[in-house]
Amino acid sequence: MGQPLLDLSKATKLKYLIFLPLGLTLQPTIMALRTVESKILRQITIHSHTATIRDPIEEAAQGWQDLDRLLVQFWTSCSVRLRLLYRRNKRGQDLRDHAPSLLPESTRRGLVELVEHSPPLLRTTMR
Numbered sequence: 001m002g003q004p005l006l007d008l009s010k011a012t013k014l015k016y017l018i019f020l021p022l023g024l025t026l027q028p029t030i031m032a033l034r035t036v037e038s039k040i041l042r043q044i045t046i047h048s049h050t051a052t053i054r055d056p057i058e059e060a061a062q063g064w065q066d067l068d069r070l071l072v073q074f075w076t077s078c079s080v081r082l083r084l085l086y087r088r089n090k091r092g093q094d095l096r097d098h099a100p101s102l103l104p105e106s107t108r109r110g111l112v113e114l115v116e117h118s119p120p121l122l123r124t125t126m127r
Contacts, residue, residue: 004031014038018045026063033070043081044074047117064102071103075111082106085117 005028008014014036019029029046046067074080084099096114099107106112 004028004035006032007035008032009035009037011036012038014041016043016045017041018047020047026067030063030066030070033067033074036074039078041074041078041080043083044071045083045085048084048086061102068103068105071112072105072109075106075109082112083115084112085115087117 008017015038017033017036019032021029033044071082075082084103086096099112099114103112
Protein backbone atom coordinates (compact mmCIF):
# COMPACT_ATOMS: atom_id res chain seq x y z
CA MET A 1 0.00 0.00 0.00
CA GLY A 2 2.89 2.42 0.58
CA GLN A 3 3.28 5.42 2.84
CA PRO A 4 0.30 7.68 3.52
CA LEU A 5 0.44 11.17 2.03
CA LEU A 6 -0.62 12.48 5.42
CA ASP A 7 0.64 10.88 8.64
CA LEU A 8 -1.54 11.93 11.58
CA SER A 9 0.10 9.70 14.19
CA LYS A 10 1.91 12.62 15.88
CA ALA A 11 -1.23 14.81 16.03
CA THR A 12 -2.41 13.37 19.34
CA LYS A 13 -4.69 16.30 20.24
CA LEU A 14 -6.78 16.16 17.09
CA LYS A 15 -10.49 16.69 17.71
CA TYR A 16 -11.88 17.30 14.23
CA LEU A 17 -10.80 15.99 10.84
CA ILE A 18 -12.07 17.13 7.45
CA PHE A 19 -11.09 15.34 4.25
CA LEU A 20 -11.61 16.52 0.68
CA PRO A 21 -10.93 13.41 -1.46
CA LEU A 22 -9.83 14.13 -5.01
CA GLY A 23 -10.96 12.01 -7.93
CA LEU A 24 -12.37 8.52 -7.70
CA THR A 25 -9.98 7.04 -5.18
CA LEU A 26 -10.51 7.20 -1.44
CA GLN A 27 -7.20 5.44 -0.67
CA PRO A 28 -5.26 8.57 0.44
CA THR A 29 -8.08 9.41 2.88
CA ILE A 30 -8.21 5.83 4.19
CA MET A 31 -4.43 5.65 4.58
CA ALA A 32 -4.38 8.95 6.51
CA LEU A 33 -7.24 7.81 8.76
CA ARG A 34 -5.34 4.63 9.58
CA THR A 35 -2.52 6.74 11.05
CA VAL A 36 -4.78 8.56 13.56
CA GLU A 37 -3.61 8.09 17.15
CA SER A 38 -5.67 10.83 18.83
CA LYS A 39 -7.69 9.63 21.82
CA ILE A 40 -9.81 12.79 21.83
CA LEU A 41 -10.99 12.71 18.19
CA ARG A 42 -14.67 13.69 18.12
CA GLN A 43 -15.63 14.10 14.46
CA ILE A 44 -14.57 12.98 11.00
CA THR A 45 -16.09 14.86 8.07
CA ILE A 46 -15.58 13.74 4.50
CA HIS A 47 -16.60 15.94 1.57
CA SER A 48 -17.73 13.71 -1.25
CA HIS A 49 -17.68 14.78 -4.86
CA THR A 50 -20.37 13.42 -7.17
CA ALA A 51 -17.51 11.96 -9.22
CA THR A 52 -16.70 9.64 -6.31
CA ILE A 53 -20.23 8.21 -6.22
CA ARG A 54 -21.20 8.14 -9.89
CA ASP A 55 -20.95 4.71 -11.51
CA PRO A 56 -18.48 3.36 -8.93
CA ILE A 57 -15.79 1.29 -10.58
CA GLU A 58 -14.41 -1.69 -8.73
CA GLU A 59 -11.48 0.25 -7.21
CA ALA A 60 -13.75 3.05 -5.99
CA ALA A 61 -16.30 0.54 -4.65
CA GLN A 62 -13.53 -1.24 -2.73
CA GLY A 63 -12.43 2.12 -1.32
CA TRP A 64 -15.94 2.83 -0.04
CA GLN A 65 -16.07 -0.62 1.61
CA ASP A 66 -12.70 -0.01 3.28
CA LEU A 67 -13.84 3.43 4.41
CA ASP A 68 -17.07 1.96 5.80
CA ARG A 69 -15.17 -0.58 7.93
CA LEU A 70 -12.77 2.08 9.17
CA LEU A 71 -15.54 4.52 10.10
CA VAL A 72 -17.35 1.79 12.05
CA GLN A 73 -14.09 1.08 13.93
CA PHE A 74 -13.72 4.76 14.83
CA TRP A 75 -17.26 4.92 16.08
CA THR A 76 -17.06 1.74 18.14
CA SER A 77 -13.65 2.53 19.67
CA CYS A 78 -14.17 6.20 20.59
CA SER A 79 -17.70 7.28 19.53
CA VAL A 80 -16.38 9.51 16.76
CA ARG A 81 -19.15 11.43 15.01
CA LEU A 82 -19.15 10.69 11.28
CA ARG A 83 -20.34 13.23 8.71
CA LEU A 84 -20.42 12.89 4.95
CA LEU A 85 -20.99 16.11 3.02
CA TYR A 86 -22.24 15.85 -0.55
CA ARG A 87 -23.68 17.91 -3.38
CA ARG A 88 -26.45 17.00 -5.78
CA ASN A 89 -25.25 16.25 -9.27
CA LYS A 90 -26.79 17.73 -12.42
CA ARG A 91 -29.23 14.80 -12.68
CA GLY A 92 -30.58 15.53 -9.19
CA GLN A 93 -28.98 12.45 -7.65
CA ASP A 94 -27.05 12.66 -4.44
CA LEU A 95 -25.25 10.50 -1.92
CA ARG A 96 -28.47 9.71 -0.07
CA ASP A 97 -29.38 7.58 -3.07
CA HIS A 98 -26.12 5.62 -2.84
CA ALA A 99 -25.19 5.64 0.86
CA PRO A 100 -26.72 2.25 1.74
CA SER A 101 -24.65 0.51 -0.94
CA LEU A 102 -21.44 2.52 -0.44
CA LEU A 103 -21.42 2.59 3.38
CA PRO A 104 -23.70 -0.33 4.28
CA GLU A 105 -22.64 -0.90 7.89
CA SER A 106 -22.40 2.78 8.80
CA THR A 107 -25.81 3.59 7.35
CA ARG A 108 -27.45 0.43 8.73
CA ARG A 109 -26.27 1.37 12.23
CA GLY A 110 -27.17 5.03 11.75
CA LEU A 111 -23.59 6.10 12.43
CA VAL A 112 -23.07 8.47 9.55
CA GLU A 113 -24.79 11.82 9.14
CA LEU A 114 -25.38 12.70 5.48
CA VAL A 115 -25.32 16.47 4.99
CA GLU A 116 -26.12 18.22 1.74
CA HIS A 117 -23.54 20.89 1.08
CA SER A 118 -24.28 23.88 -1.09
CA PRO A 119 -21.24 25.88 -2.08
CA PRO A 120 -21.57 29.60 -1.32
CA LEU A 121 -22.78 31.74 -4.16
CA LEU A 122 -20.21 34.03 -5.65
CA ARG A 123 -21.22 37.61 -5.26
CA THR A 124 -20.38 40.10 -7.90
CA THR A 125 -20.62 43.80 -7.50
CA MET A 126 -21.50 45.92 -10.48
CA ARG A 127 -20.66 49.58 -10.41
